[in-house]
Amino acid sequence: MRASQRARGEDVALVDSLLSADERRRSSGVRFDELRAEQKGLGKLIGKAAGDEKADLLKRAGQLAADVKAADAERDAADTETQELLQRLGNLVHPDVPVGGEEDFVTLETHGTHRDFAAEGFEPRDHLELGQLLGAIDVERGAKVSGSRFYFLTGVGALLELALVNAAIAQATAAGFIPMLTPALVRPQSMAGTGFLGQAAQDVYHLDKDDLYLVGTSEVPLAAYHMDEILDADRLPLRYAGFSPCFRREAGSHGKDTKGIFRVHQFDKVEMFSYVLPEDARAEHQRLLEWEKQWLTSLELPFRVIDVASADLGASAARKYDCEAWIPTQGKYRELTSTSDCTEFQSRRLSIRVREEKKVRPLATLNGTLCAVPRTIVAILENHQQADGSVRVPEVLRPYLGGREVLEPVAK
Structure with a gap:
């Protein structure tokens, strides 16, 4: 794809920006899933706990809620950036296409x-x-x-x-x-x-x-x-x-x-x-x-x-x-x-x-x-x-x- 962008006379760095955004999208998605799983498990423990243990669990639950919301926002932002960069990327040039500008046909x-x-x-x-x-x-x-x-x-x-x-x-x-x-x-x-x-x-x-x-x-x-x-x-x-x-x-x-x-x-x-x-x-x-x-x-x-x-x-x-x-x-x-x-x-x-x-x-x-x-x-x-x-x-x-x-x- 880098070679294709170069042949088009387009921005080669766009490919690396896209890969970076996609990696953030993937990692933030994994992070969100982990936090959501922990949040669900914590909900079950709270129902069985009492006293100081329950208070600690509720405190952790509050922190988890904030973390889940932040991870969700990070995932959405990375996904939006990935899609925007993807829309800017041209199709992969066929290898037999002559390389050059308007007069190089x-x-x-x-x-x-x-x-x-x-x-x-x-x-x-x-x-x-x-x-x-x-x-x-x-x-x-x-x-x-x-x-x-x-x-x-x-x-x-x-x-x-x-x-x-x-x-x-x-x-x-x-x-x-x-x-x-x-x-x-x-x-x-x-x-x-x-x-x-x-x-x-x-x-x-x-x-x-x-x-x-x-x-x-x-x-x-x-x-x-x-x-x-x-x-x-x-x-x-x-x-x-x-x-x-x-x-x-x-x-x-x-x-x-x-x-x-x-x-x-x-x-x-x-x-x-x-x-x-x-x-x-x-x-x-x-x-x-x-x-x-x-x-x-x-x-x-x-x-x-x-x-x-x-x-x-x-x-x-x-x-x-x-x-x-x-x-x-x-x-x-x-x-x-x-x-x-x-x-x-x-x-x-x-x-x-x-x-x-x-x-x-x-x-x-x-x-x-x-x-x-x-x-x-x-x-x-x-x-x-x-x-x-x-x-x-x-x-x-x-x-x-x-x-x-x-x-x-x-x-x-």
């Missing part, structure tokens, strides 16, 4: 080819210019109504979102996922149990009056869906495809991706989520990645798959793969989907277990973004644009757009 595979716009005789427009030509994106009124990093999807932009969501859900249900519409507000234990109140807390919106959190992904309600439950092994794997609005402060991203809708405070997303036996988690992780690759291939987007480096993992992830689509006007790959193996990290914190015959143990949870709508729209507009400002519609989306093959400009 390993490229695993590349799919598709970049278009040569120069050979086609025109300079590619960025997604915002295309969105305005199509009457699909309005960030100016989004900022007027809600502030920076908010937007309206209008006309074909709104239709394109609905097409993406319906196509993504169709793929997921065909693969055996149960479609889910999830709550956007969750209780603290749901947010903490999935690992989003540690390093990611600054990116979460909190409603103080109600003590509820706005989710940044439907992973949170999907993980907490079976909180405090014991599932039978023959029900696994359980796979859900959740659709929800997502809210993120984007703390620390000042000045990054401020133009357009790539990095915003509110967006819609289709998320895959799996409950499996721990020994099946690695294979399930590969399956989630394959479904993401299938989705991006169906959208005819050039993309690459990377193995995310240790310090760039979320607290709950033991390993994470990102699929990054090529964005022509940026001249680089940008994250569109990701999938994480959270092993038993979330199930232990949310008290989700599996029963095999007479044995009960934690299970594994995994998640995978299938379609983060705004970023997918960015990639589609830029990669499928044509010289006149129109955008070719990928075949997989055409049935959901009334058979439309091209999105045409509505204004100069």
